Amino acid sequence: MTLATVMVSLALNQPNEARLQVAGDLAARFDAGVIGVAAAEFTPPLYFTTGEQAQDLIEQGEGALQNRLVELEQQFRTVVGGRAAPLGWRSALDFPLRYTLAQARAADILVTGSVPPGVTDAFAIASPKDLVMQAGRPLLVVPDKASWLDLGTVVVAWKETPEARRALSDALPLLAKATDVVVVEIVESTSEYDSCEARLDDVVGWLGRHKIVASARIEEPGQGRNVATKLDAIAADLSAGLIVAGAYGHSRFRELVLGGVTEHLVTRTERCVLLSH
Secondary structure, eight states: OOOSEEEEEOOSSSOOHHHHHHHHHHHHHHTOEEEEEEEEOOOOOTTOOOHHHHHHHHHHHHHHHHHHHHHHHHHHHHHHTTSOSSEEEEEEESOHHHHHHHHGGGOSEEEEEOOOSSOOOTTTOOOHHHHHHHSSSOEEEEOTTOOSOOOSEEEEEOOSSHHHHHHHHHTHHHHTTOSEEEEEEEOSSGGGHHHHHHHHHHHHHHHHHTTOOEEEEEEOOOTTOOHHHHHHHHHHHTTOSEEEEESOSSOHHHHHHHOOHHHHHHHTOSSEEEEEO
8 A cells, every 4th residue: 555656736826835745745655756736827807908919918928827837846846856756747828627637647646735615716726626526536635734744643534425435445555654543424313323333343344454453433413513513523632634535425516505524624624634536
C-alpha cells in the first residue's frame, strides 16, 4: 500500500501554501513524486470590445495569466522541491477543471484546497466539488490553516454506500500510517444500533485483514445537529487530523440545495479530508 505520484492542484486567486505543504509531506512519507498543476482561462470583461482593441485586451489578459502561472510554478518548486523525486510541473491557458481532470491520469491522489461557500470562479480554480465527481482519483482537500497531514488519528465516516466503500479502499495507504483509526457511523435512531454494529464489525474486520487496527463508534446526530456538524464534533473530540468519507452519497443536486456532508467538508472543515466518489 503506497502512493507513487501525488498531484497538487493550485489556484490562481486563493492561498496555495497549505496544499503545497501537505503534498510535500505526502511525498516525503511515501517517497513519492509530485506533479504540480495549474491552469486559467482569460475572462472577457463585461464591456468587451471588438477588433484590434479586443485582440490587445486578450493578449494583455493572457500575458498576465502566464505570469501568474510562472509565479505558481516557482512557489511549487520552492515549497515541494527537496521533498519529492521526481518533481513535475504542468500548466496551460485552459479551464482549470478541464485541464486538471485530464492530468489526473498521471497520479495516485489529487491534493487541492477547500473552497468558501458559494460560487467559485471556473476561470481560475478547479473546484473540489467538481474534481471529486470526475477525477477518478481520491481527492485530499486541505484547509488553508493546515501545515502538514496529521495522521495521528483518522476518522472514517462510514455509510452503507458505494462511495464510502471506495473512499475506505482509496485511503488504505494513509490508514496504514495512522496511529489510530476510528470508523464512525452516525445513525438516526437507537433502533439501528444492531444492524450498524454488524456493518462496522465487517469494516473493522476488513481493515484488520489489511493489517490496520481500527475501532468502531456509533453515534446519533443529537438534538439540533445535522450529520455534518456531528461528524466535525466527533473529529474534534478525537483530535483527528483527517476525515475519510464518500462524496455525494445523496444526489449532488440535493446536497447543493439542502446542504450535506460533502458540501460541509469541502467548505467548512478545519482538518484535511479524503473524499472519493
